[in-house]
Amino acid sequence: MIRRAFANAQRRFTTAATAAAQTQNAKTQEQLTHFGYKTVREEDKEQLVGSVFRNVASKYDVMNDFMSGGVHRLWKDHLIQTLNPGPNVKLLDVAGGTGDIAFRFLDYCKKVYGANNTASVTVVDINPAMLEVGKERSKRFGFADSGKIFFQEGNAENLVNIEDASVDAYTIAFGIRNCTHVDRVVSEAYRVLKPGGRFTVLEFGQVENPLVKGIYDLYSFQVIPRIGQIVAGDAESYQYLVESIRKFPPQPKFAAMIKNAGFTLVGQGWEDLTFGVAAIHTGFKV
Ligand SMILES: C[S@@+](CC[C@H](N)C(=O)[O-])C[C@H]1O[C@@H](n2cnc3c(N)ncnc32)[C@H](O)[C@@H]1O
Numbered sequence: 001m002i003r004r005a006f007a008n009a010q011r012r013f014t015t016a017a018t019a020a021a022q023t024q025n026a027k028t029q030e031q032l033t034h035f036g037y038k039t040v041r042e043e044d045k046e047q048l049v050g051s052v053f054r055n056v057a058s059k060y061d062v063m064n065d066f067m068s069g070g071v072h073r074l075w076k077d078h079l080i081q082t083l084n085p086g087p088n089v090k091l092l093d094v095a096g097g098t099g100d101i102a103f104r105f106l107d108y109c110k111k112v113y114g115a116n117n118t119a120s121v122t123v124v125d126i127n128p129a130m131l132e133v134g135k136e137r138s139k140r141f142g143f144a145d146s147g148k149i150f151f152q153e154g155n156a157e158n159l160v161n162i163e164d165a166s167v168d169a170y171t172i173a174f175g176i177r178n179c180t181h182v183d184r185v186v187s188e189a190y191r192v193l194k195p196g197g198r199f200t201v202l203e204f205g206q207v208e209n210p211l212v213k214g215i216y217d218l219y220s221f222q223v224i225p226r227i228g229q230i231v232a233g234d235a236e237s238y239q240y241l242v243e244s245i246r247k248f249p250p251q252p253k254f255a256a257m258i259k260n261a262g263f264t265l266v267g268q269g270w271e272d273l274t275f276g277v278a279a280i281h282t283g284f285k286v
Contacts (some may be wrong), residue, residue, distance in 0.1 A: 035040020036243030057129035059232035078265040088112035092167040096123035099134035124154040173202040177248040188260040205279035206250040258283040
């Protein structure tokens with residue numbers, strides 16, 4: 001009798017201890033994330049990403065051309081064509097950095113609808129150094145006092161200065177994979193878009209074709225960090241870049257995340273570019 005009571009008490013203790021250990025493990029797991037191939041605390045990732053873009057801000061645009069042989073320009077042009085904005089569209093370009101998407105959007109609207117169109121864009125980015133380069137470019141391109149482009153420091157995961165249902169279109173190009181909680185970014189996009197609004201993500205993807213993948217991996221890991229060292233004096237940031245691409249969910253998984261946040265997908269929800277090296281994901285807030 002005493003032995004059975006003791007055995008029962010021991011079982012209860014073991015069960016409780018296991019549950020406590022599992023909770024503790026789950027907590028530890030929750031607080032860890034990836035920074036490229038490194039495992040870091042969630043609270044540290046934002047700062048680490050911040051230092052990458054602070055380091056490369058002044059060389060960011062020229063590095064994009066070197067790394068991609070100019071192909072990033074074609075992808076971004078294609079994003080704007082896909083977006084096909086109307087003459088009064090209010091665009092929010094998040095993680096907009098030095099303004100590549102915003103300037104293309106304004107050029108497109110001017111070309112298609114003339115100088116009197118009322119389209120406008122707000123560029124939000126967490127990194128002041130990237131925004132500074134964007135503001136300088138805005139002056140150089142003649143948009144600074146146009147009242148059509150606004151720059152705002154902010155976090156894609158919590159767009160505190162953007163009201164609910166206030167924008168027609170939301171773009172994020174090569175930004176979302178740098179964010180700690182991708183699901184929060186997508187939910188925020190849903191919140192700020194008006195009904196009928198369009199969510200467009202341009203991001204690196206996973207390449208399926210084995211031959212292309214072999215060449216792409218070789219180029220990414222052997223060449224890009226070296227170009228980073230030569231052009232920007234910073235191999236490490238570009239090592240992070242190529243690693244972060246591999247850690248981002250493959251196209252079908254990311255499309256499912258967009259759908260789970262409430263967006264309606266058209267077809268499979270994404271278009272592969274250059275064998276899936278990049279992809280444009282689209283969701284509509286219906
Ligand atoms: C690779 S750059 C892309 C810039 C620009 N969209 C383009 O396509 O050239 C990534 C940008 O994401 C920004 N970023 C990273 N995490 C962010 C966050 N949580 N919220 C807003 N911007 C973020 C970085 O500061 C950086 O400017």
